[in-house]
Amino acid sequence: MTAAANPPAAHEAAPDGTPPARRLARIGTAAAAYLQAAPLALILGAFLLAPLAMIVAVSFWDYDFARLYPDFVLTNYIETLGSAVTWRIYLNTFKYAAIVWVLTLVIGFWVAYFLAFHVRSQTMQMVLFLICTVPFLTSNIIRMISWIPVLGRNGLVNTALVDLGIVPAPIEWLLYSDFAVVLAMVHLYTLFMVTPIFNTLMRIDRALVEAARDAGASSFQVLTNVILPLAKPGMAIGTIFVVTLVMADFITVQVMSGGQSASVALMMRNQMSLLQYPAAAANAVVLLAIVLLLVAAILRVVDIRKEL
Amino acid sequence: MTTTSTSKTAAGTGGLSRRTLLKTGAAAAGLAAGSGAITGFPTIWAQNPITLRQFGTGVSNLNAIAEKCKEDLGITLEMTATDSDAAAQRAVTQPDSYDIADIEYWIAKKVFPAGVMQPMEVSRLKYYDKIVPLFIDGKLAPDSVIAQGTAPHTVGFVDGKESTTFASAPTDWLTMVPTIYNADTLGIRPDLVGREITSWADIMDPAFKGKTSILNIPSIGIMDAAMIMEALGEIEYADKGNMTQEEIDKTIDFLIKAKKDGQFRAFWKSFDESVNLMASGEVVIQSMWSPAVAAVRSRGIPCVYQPLKEGYRAWGGGIGLAKHLSGAKLDAAYEYIDWYLSGWVGAYLNRQGYYSAAMETAKEYMSEDEWSFWVEGKPAAGDILSPDGKVMEKAGAVRDGGSFTERMGKVACWNSVMDEDRYMVRRWNEFIAA
Numbered sequence: 001m002t003a004a005a006n007p008p009a010a011h012e013a014a015p016d017g018t019p020p021a022r023r024l025a026r027i028g029t030a031a032a033a034y035l036q037a038a039p040l041a042l043i044l045g046a047f048l049l050a051p052l053a054m055i056v057a058v059s060f061w062d063y064d065f066a067r068l069y070p071d072f073v074l075t076n077y078i079e080t081l082g083s084a085v086t087w088r089i090y091l092n093t094f095k096y097a098a099i100v101w102v103l104t105l106v107i108g109f110w111v112a113y114f115l116a117f118h119v120r121s122q123t124m125q126m127v128l129f130l131i132c133t134v135p136f137l138t139s140n141i142i143r144m145i146s147w148i149p150v151l152g153r154n155g156l157v158n159t160a161l162v163d164l165g166i167v168p169a170p171i172e173w174l175l176y177s178d179f180a181v182v183l184a185m186v187h188l189y190t191l192f193m194v195t196p197i198f199n200t201l202m203r204i205d206r207a208l209v210e211a212a213r214d215a216g217a218s219s220f221q222v223l224t225n226v227i228l229p230l231a232k233p234g235m236a237i238g239t240i241f242v243v244t245l246v247m248a249d250f251i252t253v254q255v256m257s258g259g260q261s262a263s264v265a266l267m268m269r270n271q272m273s274l275l276q277y278p279a280a281a282a283n284a285v286v287l288l289a290i291v292l293l294l295v296a297a298i299l300r301v302v303d304i305r306k307e308l
Numbered sequence: 309m310t311t312t313s314t315s316k317t318a319a320g321t322g323g324l325s326r327r328t329l330l331k332t333g334a335a336a337a338g339l340a341a342g343s344g345a346i347t348g349f350p351t352i353w354a355q356n357p358i359t360l361r362q363f364g365t366g367v368s369n370l371n372a373i374a375e376k377c378k379e380d381l382g383i384t385l386e387m388t389a390t391d392s393d394a395a396a397q398r399a400v401t402q403p404d405s406y407d408i409a410d411i412e413y414w415i416a417k418k419v420f421p422a423g424v425m426q427p428m429e430v431s432r433l434k435y436y437d438k439i440v441p442l443f444i445d446g447k448l449a450p451d452s453v454i455a456q457g458t459a460p461h462t463v464g465f466v467d468g469k470e471s472t473t474f475a476s477a478p479t480d481w482l483t484m485v486p487t488i489y490n491a492d493t494l495g496i497r498p499d500l501v502g503r504e505i506t507s508w509a510d511i512m513d514p515a516f517k518g519k520t521s522i523l524n525i526p527s528i529g530i531m532d533a534a535m536i537m538e539a540l541g542e543i544e545y546a547d548k549g550n551m552t553q554e555e556i557d558k559t560i561d562f563l564i565k566a567k568k569d570g571q572f573r574a575f576w577k578s579f580d581e582s583v584n585l586m587a588s589g590e591v592v593i594q595s596m597w598s599p600a601v602a603a604v605r606s607r608g609i610p611c612v613y614q615p616l617k618e619g620y621r622a623w624g625g626g627i628g629l630a631k632h633l634s635g636a637k638l639d640a641a642y643e644y645i646d647w648y649l650s651g652w653v654g655a656y657l658n659r660q661g662y663y664s665a666a667m668e669t670a671k672e673y674m675s676e677d678e679w680s681f682w683v684e685g686k687p688a689a690g691d692i693l694s695p696d697g698k699v700m701e702k703a704g705a706v707r708d709g710g711s712f713t714e715r716m717g718k719v720a721c722w723n724s725v726m727d728e729d730r731y732m733v734r735r736w737n738e739f740i741a742a
Contacts, residue, residue: 064730067400067422085738092741154589172518175590176574258574259524260567262741270740273393274526274733275400275418 052288059281068277076282086267086283090290093263096178096253097246100185104242105235107186108193112234113227115194116201132194144184144252151175151183176258184256189245193238200234201227236302240295247291358640363388364410365395367599367662368488368625372695373653381647383640391578392525400424407633408641412625413460413484414527414723420463420483421472425628427465427481432642435649436482438666443486443624444478448716457531457549457722460486460624484626485645486665488657491620491715495586495596495604498612505614508532509539511593517571521585521594524575526736528723531621532595533559535720539618549724553731560735564742575740586611598661601708602700615709619720626665658682659695663712685711 059076062069080086111132119125135143150156151174158170173179204227212222250265264287271280362369362385374385388406390398396415398405403424411419419425430436441447446454446461465475466483474483496505501516511520523529534548537559545555566572573591576582583603585591596613604611627648629641647653654670657663659678664670671679680686685707692701701707709715726732 079734083734083738085741089741148584149588152588152590254577258521259577259740260572260574262737267737267741270737271733273397275397276730276733 055281055284058278059285061278061281063276063278076278077286079279080282080286089262089264089267092261093247096181096185096249096263097243099182100189100246101239101242103182103186104190104193105239107190108197108238109231109235111190111194112197112201112231115198116204117227129198132191136191140188141251141255143188144255147180147184147187147256148175151180176256176260178257178261180256181253181261184252185246185249188252189242192241192245193235196237196241197231197234200231204230232302233304236298236304239298243294243298244291247287247294357382357384358637359384359386360407360637360641360644361386361388361405362408362410362627363390363395363398363406364627365390365392365412365625367597368410368657370656372656376652376656377644377647380652381640381643383644385644392528403630404632407630407637408644409484409628409630410487410625411484411628412623412723413463413486414458414623414725416484416626416628417458417463417474417725420466420474420628423472424631425483426631426633427469427471427483428485428629428642428645430480430482433482433485433649434646435666435669438649438668439486440665440667442489442716443626443665448713452717455619455622455719455721456545456547457724459549459722460489460626464626484628485649486624486626487648487653488626488662489622489624489665489716490598490662491622491709491719492595492597493616493620493709494593494614495582495601496612496614497586497589497592497610499610500589500592505593506617507539508535508616508618509541510616511536512540512566512571514571516593517569518573519590519592520572521574521576521582521591522572523582523595524577524740526733527725527729528621528623529575529595530556530559530726530732530736531721531723533563535616535618535621537562539616548721550726551728551732553728556726556728556732556735560739563739567739567742602661602694606698606700613708615715615718619718620709620715621721621723622716622719623723656695661707663716667712681705681707683712685709685714 058068060072060074062071062073062075115125115128119128148155152158153170153172153175155175157174158167161167162170208226208230209222212226217225247263248265250263250269253261253263253266254269264283268280268283268287271277271283360383364387369387369389371387374387377383377385392412392415395409395411396418399409399411399415399419400422409419409425416425443460443464446452446459461478462476463474464483464486465477465479466473466481467475467479468481471481475481494505494508494511500519503515510516511522522532530551531548534545534551537543538545538548542562543555543558545551551559574581574585576585576594579597579600582594582596582600585594586596586600586604587607587609598613601611601613627645629638633641649666649669651666651669651671651673654664654666655673655678658670658674659682661682663683667683671683674682677689678692681688681692681701687704687706688701690703691699692705694700
């Protein structure tokens with residue numbers, strides 16, 4: 001836009017006989033703007049666009065068990081999209097994403113609401129919020145793996161249930177199941193929902209709540225008519241975090257399902273570990289397209305910039 | 309008491325000097341290589357320390373070996389351990405990142421044709437004639453039948469220095485010098501299975517529903533699956549190690565069905581996962597590696613590496629040289645290999661329950677009792693200690709599966725890379741995703 005607008009301006013300026021000093025100053029401002037934008041552009045170009053372009057290029061290459069052959073073949077896409085397994089894995093990944101999204105949204109909103117509206121002192125709010133982040137001081141692998149001794153056949157939960165006589169035999173589906181995967185993901189990703197929602201809730205003008213009360217709204221009506229709509233940008237940002245994290249997760253799925261379930265990223269990782277880079281690249285391109293569509297859809301529903 | 313403190317001090321000083329040498333090592337090596345004055349006398353390494361970067365699967369990337377190598381040869385070994393898939397990947401994609409590849413033979417079948425390694429001259433190897441014939445012509449004894457799969461001798465030789473295709477008979481050029489190998493079988497929890505386990509088919513027994521596991525490394529897992537399928541009488545493979553698409557389909561379809569019926573508890577990918585699955589009682593019978601069995605036992609939990617009537621699935625590893633090695637570093641690498649086969653390492657590996665490729669030399673470094681327990685399969689006269697001094701087996705114990713010849717003589721197949729590798733991997737992914 002700037003580039004298009006500039007030439008006529010320069011053209012206009014010349015016949016007027018603009019002093020060269022002023023013209024120089026104008027070039028100076030333009031150059032400064034470009035200079036200011038340059039670092040980000042360079043970083044994004046070198047570390048995002050270039051690798052992406054490479055992935056797209058490799059996805060058309062051919063390969064055998066040891067080497068890659070630069071080429072232009074569609075085999076990787078045909079094998080990826082033409083296989084029922086891929087579709088099943090995508091479905092499975094969407095299933096995880098949907099369940100985890102609903103759970104993290106509910107829990108995340110709940111926690112953020114409590115922090116923002118029930119905790120009165122600002123210091124206490126900050127203290128409690130920081131407590132939420134304490135588990136994140138450990139690696140997420142550790143947080144995930146610690147579930148195994150809790151949920152296992154002879155784990156804490158099962159031992160307790162059997163010893164209390166609540167169940168006759170250990171419950172098998174606690175570990176190495178979809179349940180375990182979802183549980184671990186909710187545990188790992190809820191904070192990504194809490195933070196942005198807490199942030200938007202804190203920005204809500206308390207006068208709005210008072211006004212609603214004066215107008216005769218019940219607590220529930222305040223929640224549904226005032227707070228929820230105003231919390232939408234935070235929810236949208238949290239949703240983007242959670243959905244992209246779940247869609248790209250492989251280690252939680254691998255560990256918590258005991259290798260019994262697959263996700264898209266796990267499928268890619270399997271392919272990569274077997275040197276099938278082009279197949280993995282094709283998968284990555286497909287996944288990227290789908291995730292971008294999801295994010296675009298979310299942004300259509302909620303205009304993050306307008307409501308922030 | 310005294311011995312402990314002495315060895316501690318020794319280790320301490322060893323670590324210190326190694327660190328100092330590490331710093332100067334690279335610079336000195338570059339200098340030495342540049343001057344061209346190196347002719348390959350052992351004393352040279354002590355004066356101009358050389359560092360060799362070795363990477364490979366965890367089994368033989370042992371710190372004890374690096375320390376002893378430093379002590380005996382003055383060569384600093386920088387070791388990196390990865391899982392087998394990552395090892396194959398690194399060997400092909402980052403050939404300049406290592407000097408010595410410590411990999412399995414089936415990985416070599418993938419890696420060597422990529423031209424990232426250089427073959428070794430047989431005439432330069434001091435202990436070539438001590439290598440067990442299993443790695444030369446595939447036969448443990450002259451009358452042995454060669455097992456199916458990627459048997460090490462089939463990918464052990466090439467025709468010339470520049471060749472990347474494997475030779476069908478022994479030549480003067482070795483792709484890798486064999487170092488370590490073993491016969492794998494199923495591990496069981498004798499206290500929990502409640503009956504005698506005699507066949508690979510037993511893992512599919514409905515009684516063990518939800519209490520079994522197989523490993524999720526396609527090239528190895530498919531072989532375990534093949535052993536199970538044949539034991540069940542579901543199929544007879546022409547060559548388990550090189551299945552046709554139909555055979556792959558049949559095998560995977562069977563696995564998918566078993567998975568859907570809930571036969572498996574989990575699929576493991578790393579050593580520690582297999583140990584935890586077994587030790588926690590999540591599974592009672594599963595694919596396992598021998599040190600994992602030892603690890604479970606060392607926690608005081610009974611675990612047996614059960615010999616089965618259909619035979620073992622064997623694997624073998626060796627060390628190969630990166631293509632870029634030359635000059636002093638190449639000479640050092642040859643010397644390292646000679647040292648590797650000269651006995652100390654062999655004895656160390658034998659004591660871990662693996663086998664050394666040069667049995668004769670290893671014997672000299674083992675006590676009579678150790679040799680008769682680990683290699684001859686006889687009851688231990690005294691307690692059997694692990695290399696770090698812990699009691700592994702009490703006096704009177706007998707090794708699962710018996711002697712070296714009994715175990716390695718009953719190998720039914722080797723870990724493999726098939727011609728239909730790509731198809732197999734795709735179908736294996738389906739199995740895992742199903």
